Every structure is written in structure tokens, then in C-alpha cells.
Amino acid sequence: MTTMPGRRGFLPIRTNAFDRVFISVVLFVAVHLLWMRFLEPALPLWVATVLSVALGALIVRKG
Amino acid sequence: MMRSPTTGWLLLAPTIAVLVLTGVLPFLYVLVISFFDWNLFALNPEPRWTAANNFRRLVHDAEFLKSIWLTLLFTFWVVLSQIVLGFALARLMMRDFPFKKLFRAVHTLPLMIAPIAVGATWRLMTVPGLGPIPYYLKDWFGLDYRLSMFPDQAFASVVLMDIWHWTPFVTLTMLAGLSNLPQEPVEQARIDGAQEWQIFRDIILPFMKPVLLTTIFIRIMDALRVVDEVWMLTQGGPGAETRFIGLHIWKIVFPKTDYGYGSAMSLLTLYMTIVICWLLYAAMTARRGNAS
Numbered sequence: 480m481t482t483m484p485g486r487r488g489f490l491p492i493r494t495n496a497f498d499r500v501f502i503s504v505v506l507f508v509a510v511h512l513l514w515m516r517f518l519e520p521a522l523p524l525w526v527a528t529v530l531s532v533a534l535g536a537l538i539v540r541k542g
Numbered sequence: 543m544m545r546s547p548t549t550g551w552l553l554l555a556p557t558i559a560v561l562v563l564t565g566v567l568p569f570l571y572v573l574v575i576s577f578f579d580w581n582l583f584a585l586n587p588e589p590r591w592t593a594a595n596n597f598r599r600l601v602h603d604a605e606f607l608k609s610i611w612l613t614l615l616f617t618f619w620v621v622l623s624q625i626v627l628g629f630a631l632a633r634l635m636m637r638d639f640p641f642k643k644l645f646r647a648v649h650t651l652p653l654m655i656a657p658i659a660v661g662a663t664w665r666l667m668t669v670p671g672l673g674p675i676p677y678y679l680k681d682w683f684g685l686d687y688r689l690s691m692f693p694d695q696a697f698a699s700v701v702l703m704d705i706w707h708w709t710p711f712v713t714l715t716m717l718a719g720l721s722n723l724p725q726e727p728v729e730q731a732r733i734d735g736a737q738e739w740q741i742f743r744d745i746i747l748p749f750m751k752p753v754l755l756t757t758i759f760i761r762i763m764d765a766l767r768v769v770d771e772v773w774m775l776t777q778g779g780p781g782a783e784t785r786f787i788g789l790h791i792w793k794i795v796f797p798k799t800d801y802g803y804g805s806a807m808s809l810l811t812l813y814m815t816i817v818i819c820w821l822l823y824a825a826m827t828a829r830r831g832n833a834s
Contacts, residue, residue: 492824505813505816505817505820508813509817511594511597512597512601512810515594515597515598516601519598
């Protein structure tokens, strides 16, 4: 019997620590780019930074 | 006998050193430059820190966004066509037919030609008044074929050229995969009365998944960074209708010497390539992961 690497959190796929950091970085960049494109006139960019860092921490711990 | 980890690291060290020198350091350099405004021919040619301004400019740059869209369209059509054609040709080459060896050799020829020469060859074949393609299209179908005038024709020609150039690569990788398929499950399925399409769907495709995934990734990465062939055939024209990301970055970095902005574009292209490949990998392996 083989054991699957990684664990299952709230993300729909089984992940290891590297996967979760990778997903966090991908989302960090995507949130910033989309924020600059659509939301920056209304809300400053640091809000995106705070949100994506919080999201990244959540994914790394519970994802 | 177990060797010590130190021996393993010592053996890996030259490879890691080369990878760091040729991959990690240039990436870090481009990453740093992307946060600077650096244009050699500007009033102030020194690099100036601009934080995320290059990325801000990039997400509002209609020309760049259009080049991303064109590149994605190009990638979709060439990869899909090459995988379907390459797989079909590989299946064909698993059978015996007259002149099979000759066909295999001729079919593989485009793969050996440098992309710049492929572009030049197609350019010569498509120049109105000189090349055979416009002549015969006009003669047989009454079609006015001018790459410098009609965007759809230019785009289709670039897609066809890439399919012509890279399908042999897909055929060869698929052929390698098909040659190594275990024959027992196929024979058992035949004995049990399975139809050919059932064997293909339930046995051959699952066994070929790793080869398919690898080939698709290689082709996606190549298609997203295409430059030289397209440059030779259309120079990105007419207008900017075949100006894919690679050509756009080249235009910003070399003729305009806007290094900071060009670096930001390059990073976004790398990001896009990684995300597309990762999403595709996750989608194609999700069912297997969930089933386990």
C-alpha cells in the first residue's frame, strides 16, 4: 500500500507545504494585478497586500 | 549500501551551481529590474525605483493585453492541433504500411529545421507574386491571399506554420509512449469483446497520460514564448494582429530600451506560463487524486 504525500485541508486538492506556499504566491500576484487593474482608484494597493498575506497565511496553515 | 547525503550533495553540486548561475540569478535580476524605471535613452538613463509602477502600467496597457490574448489563442490552437495530429500519426506509425520508413523520415524533417529558417521558408512560400501558396489559392479558389493585408490570414498562417513545424515532435514522443505500452491489457480487453474506441478510451489514454501531460506542457511553454518564426513570417503584422507576447517584449526591450517595463512583462509571461501549466496539471490529475 502506498501513502499519498501531503494532507487534505479546505483546498479541493491534497497538498504539501510547498504546494500551499506556491498557491499563496500565485494568489498574491493575481490579487495585486487584478487590484491594480480594477480596484485601485477606489481602494489603495496596501489593502490588497494585507488581504493576500492573510489569505496566504490561511492557506499555508489550513489549506 | 547507503551512501552518505554529503556524497549526494557533492554529486549534485555542479548541476545546482549551473542552474543557479543560468536560471536563478537571471530571474532575480529581472525581478529587481522590474521595480525600476530604466531606459538607456531617457533624459535620466540611471535606474530609478518606481515600486509597482511597471506592473500598474502593464495591466492598463491595451497593446500588451491584446498580445496576451493573441498568444493564448495561438497556444490553444497550435497545442490542440498538434496533440490530436501527433497522436493520430503516432497511432498510424504503429501499424505497417508501404513506405513507412520514408514517411517517418520525411515527416520528421521540419523538426530539424531552425525556427528562423522555418519562418524564412514560409515567408518565401507566401509572398504574393513570388510564393506558390498565393498563386495556387488565387488560381484554384479565387482567394486573395495577402498576409500583410488580412489579419485572419496572417494568424491562420502563423498557426499552420507552427503546427507544421512541431507536430513531428509530438508524434515522436507519442510514438515512444505507445511503443512502451503493455500489450496484455489491450489483448485481454480484445478477448473480452471491447470495441476499439473503448480500448482507446479506457486503456490507451490512461496509460499515455504521463506522456501526454509532458508533451502538452512542453508545447504550451514553447508556444507561449514563440518569437523567431512569427517575426520572419509576419513581423507581428498586419498592424499588431500577430504580435505575440515574445515579439511585444522584444519591441519594448530592444528598440525602445525600456528595460524595467520589459522585465515586468517577462515576469508576467513567466507567471502566466507557470499558472497555466499548474492548472492544467491539477485538472488532469484531479480525478486520480480524488479517487485515491
